[in-house]
Amino acid sequence: MSVTLNDIAERTGFSVRTVSCVLNNKKDRISEQTSEKIKACARRLRYRPNASARAIQAGRFNHVGLLLSQTESSRSYLPTPLIHGIYDGLAENGQNLLLTKITDEELSGGETPRVFRELMLDGLIINFHFRIPQRMESLAGRSGLPNVWLNVKRETDGVRPDDFGGGREATERLLNLGHRRIAYLDYISGFDSPEHFSRTDRYEGYKSAMVAAGLPERAIYCEKGVPAEDRIEFSKAFLSAEHRPTAVVTYSEGEALATVMAAASSGLKLPDELSVVTFSNDAIKGMPIATMILPWYQVGLQAAAMIQAKIRQPEKNPPYVVIPCTLEQSEFCVPPTSAF
Amino acid sequence: MSVTLNDIAERTGFSVRTVSCVLNNKKDRISEQTSEKIKACARRLRYRPNASARAIQAGRFNHVGLLLSQTESSRSYLPTPLIHGIYDGLAENGQNLLLTKITDEELSGGETPRVFRELMLDGLIINFHFRIPQRMESLAGRSGLPNVWLNVKRETDGVRPDDFGGGREATERLLNLGHRRIAYLDYISGFDSPEHFSRTDRYEGYKSAMVAAGLPERAIYCEKGVPAEDRIEFSKAFLSAEHRPTAVVTYSEGEALATVMAAASSGLKLPDELSVVTFSNDAIKGMPIATMILPWYQVGLQAAAMIQAKIRQPEKNPPYVVIPCTLEQSEFCVPPTSAF
DNA sequence: CTGAAAGCGCTTACAG
DNA sequence: CTGAAAGCGCTTACAG
Numbered sequence: 001m002s003v004t005l006n007d008i009a010e011r012t013g014f015s016v017r018t019v020s021c022v023l024n025n026k027k028d029r030i031s032e033q034t035s036e037k038i039k040a041c042a043r044r045l046r047y048r049p050n051a052s053a054r055a056i057q058a059g060r061f062n063h064v065g066l067l068l069s070q071t072e073s074s075r076s077y078l079p080t081p082l083i084h085g086i087y088d089g090l091a092e093n094g095q096n097l098l099l100t101k102i103t104d105e106e107l108s109g110g111e112t113p114r115v116f117r118e119l120m121l122d123g124l125i126i127n128f129h130f131r132i133p134q135r136m137e138s139l140a141g142r143s144g145l146p147n148v149w150l151n152v153k154r155e156t157d158g159v160r161p162d163d164f165g166g167g168r169e170a171t172e173r174l175l176n177l178g179h180r181r182i183a184y185l186d187y188i189s190g191f192d193s194p195e196h197f198s199r200t201d202r203y204e205g206y207k208s209a210m211v212a213a214g215l216p217e218r219a220i221y222c223e224k225g226v227p228a229e230d231r232i233e234f235s236k237a238f239l240s241a242e243h244r245p246t247a248v249v250t251y252s253e254g255e256a257l258a259t260v261m262a263a264a265s266s267g268l269k270l271p272d273e274l275s276v277v278t279f280s281n282d283a284i285k286g287m288p289i290a291t292m293i294l295p296w297y298q299v300g301l302q303a304a305a306m307i308q309a310k311i312r313q314p315e316k317n318p319p320y321v322v323i324p325c326t327l328e329q330s331e332f333c334v335p336p337t338s339a340f
Numbered sequence: 341m342s343v344t345l346n347d348i349a350e351r352t353g354f355s356v357r358t359v360s361c362v363l364n365n366k367k368d369r370i371s372e373q374t375s376e377k378i379k380a381c382a383r384r385l386r387y388r389p390n391a392s393a394r395a396i397q398a399g400r401f402n403h404v405g406l407l408l409s410q411t412e413s414s415r416s417y418l419p420t421p422l423i424h425g426i427y428d429g430l431a432e433n434g435q436n437l438l439l440t441k442i443t444d445e446e447l448s449g450g451e452t453p454r455v456f457r458e459l460m461l462d463g464l465i466i467n468f469h470f471r472i473p474q475r476m477e478s479l480a481g482r483s484g485l486p487n488v489w490l491n492v493k494r495e496t497d498g499v500r501p502d503d504f505g506g507g508r509e510a511t512e513r514l515l516n517l518g519h520r521r522i523a524y525l526d527y528i529s530g531f532d533s534p535e536h537f538s539r540t541d542r543y544e545g546y547k548s549a550m551v552a553a554g555l556p557e558r559a560i561y562c563e564k565g566v567p568a569e570d571r572i573e574f575s576k577a578f579l580s581a582e583h584r585p586t587a588v589v590t591y592s593e594g595e596a597l598a599t600v601m602a603a604a605s606s607g608l609k610l611p612d613e614l615s616v617v618t619f620s621n622d623a624i625k626g627m628p629i630a631t632m633i634l635p636w637y638q639v640g641l642q643a644a645a646m647i648q649a650k651i652r653q654p655e656k657n658p659p660y661v662v663i664p665c666t667l668e669q670s671e672f673c674v675p676p677t678s679a680f
Numbered sequence: 681c682t683g684a685a686a687g688c689g690c691t692t693a694c695a696g
Numbered sequence: 697c698t699g700a701a702a703g704c705g706c707t708t709a710c711a712g
């Protein structure tokens with residue numbers, strides 16, 4: 001049904017080898033005439049090389065898999081820039097990006113999951129951040145498939161954003177502006193046994209900056225999380241307390257939005273009377289909130305570079321890479337209105 | 341380097357054919373003994389079938405490509421649920437999802453882009469929403485690669501969310517609650533020559549509901565867009581005008597957030613004194629905003645189903661599919677405080 | 681300058 | 697119940 005080298009060979013009267021060489025621009029000195037004839041024929045028949053046939057004898061597939069949790073997608077956070085980073089990093093070297101999801105049943109059951117069972121990938125980028133199934137690590141290790149982990153803490157073979165550094169920098173920025181009463185907000189859960197380390201790390205980053213400045217930390221949260229419908233009221237409460245914070249650092253957009261809403265309806269002027277910095281994937285356009293941007297694109301690029309290094313030298317374990325955040329809409333960090 | 345059928349054949353003393361049949365569970369009645377021996381050996385050697393070798397003689401690759409714009413990523417909006425929908429739809433039939441990006445240069449240059457040049461995909465899901473390069477359509481047509489378009493208006497072979505219906509439903513909901521002065525906000529641009537039809541469609545949906553109710557429409561926008569830093573003030577202005585709207589429908593989160601902030605700092609109680617409905621991919625947790633959720637996951641599922649139908653019957657052109665939005669956080673649509 | 685042939689790893693009629 | 701062989705589409709020494 002589709003055109004093959006053989007078809008072109010028959011049509012032109014040359015051998016398959018000659019056709020192959022011409023179409024691959026092999027130096028094997030072939031006459032201009034022959035070359036032109038063959039190329040013309042290939043164009044006319046709309047010849048397209050069969051990628052599998054090439055892969056089979058190259059022993060390489062030029063595919064890298066991105067592995068996600070099918071069972072619980074929150075375990076495999078996948079912001080768009082992360083995908084683009086991975087793709088762009090792979091594309092530089094002509095590698096293809098294949099998406100794969102895996103269920104917990106597949107991981108616990110007897111059957112080896114398809115990704116590990118078939119030979120179709122040169123490497124695997126694993127995007128599981130917490131509650132990593134036991135068998136995942138062992139499969140990743142045993143399978144012989146070079147692999148790299150995203151956004152999970154390990155000694156080697158992985159990449160993640162610098163949540164700790166981001167928390168510290170945000171806080172330092174506010175300190176430098178003269179703020180003394182800086183709070184840290186997390187309305188989703190406590191910090192003791194979070195699902196993901198970012199929850200602890202961002203807070204610890206904040207704390208380290210406060211400690212270094214000799215100031216008391218003020219963590220505002222509920223052990224069980226603040227229900228969505230109560231968040232604005234919750235923020236109003238701490239904003240109306242005596243010695244309210246003049247600035248806050250928040251875990252994510254949810255806390256930041258609730259807090260600026262609370263501030264606005266309490267009659268506070270933003271950002272003058274309250275500076276808010278949050279972590280997020282994107283700046284929140286139009287809102288008086290500064291944002292520590294999580295560097296997903298760079299994380300993806302780095303993961304792609306790392307998996308390629310591992311494909312070349314599977315025995316080497318590249319050191320873990322941590323990528324810094326950058327502050328956007330920093331104009332919403334301003335000095336406190338009155339010094340204390 | 342990696343284990344092949346041949347290796348197992350040699351080790352066990354059986355022929356390659358026998359080994360192949362056993363490992364593929366072919367009915368070809370093979371004795372239990374033989375079967376067990378072969379399976380054991382395969383396990384021991386960690387045999388994994390070579391996917392390319394299979395593809396080559398199946399003539400199928402079981403890969404579907406998702407094509408994005410490399411040059412301008414906004415032309416290829418890719419929210420996470422869309423990817424998951426496509427993946428899940430393909431996975432049901434054992435098909436793999438390959439990501440591909442293409443630059444405008446590749447599309448204009450002489451060289452045929454790799455996706456179209458090599459034979460490695462069974463089908464293509466094209467995710468270009470506007471400023472679609474001339475050559476894209478022609479390549480998609482000529483290449484013989486079955487293809488389906490996402491989120492772009494066509495007669496056949498595509499899927500998109502129902503922006504018009506969403507706008508109409510949001511407005512009808514507010515009308516049914518007793519609102520009469522309902523505005524439509526778009527702070528990004530005018531409706532005359534938008535980049536993407538959703539900008540016109542959402543507005544037209546709103547308008548059609550207002551017209552049907554015999555009410556005047558109130559579109560609030562600036563032809564050139566409202567700069568991010570001015571949005572809250574802009575919203576304050578129309579909220580403090582006489583006969584201000586009691587409810588608003590907004591194109592996207594940006595307008596909705598600016599408007600609730602404006603309302604809060606103007607001392608309005610939400611949602612009682614102002615109902616806000618926006619379009620978005622997700623509910624905005626904790627904010628007094630109802631959301632028309634864009635059905636990306638379903639769009640993805642549908643696109644996957646459609647491309648598979650086209651792979652089976654390339655000559656058929658399945659009718660275009662439009663998928664409805666659903667309202668979340670609808671508790672923030674409430675009747676107006678005083679009847680007018 | 682070009683052809684005939686082996687081989688990549690697999691599947692599948694064809695024999696026996 | 698199992699083997700020998702052809703073939704999928706390609707690349708690459710090996711000859712000449």
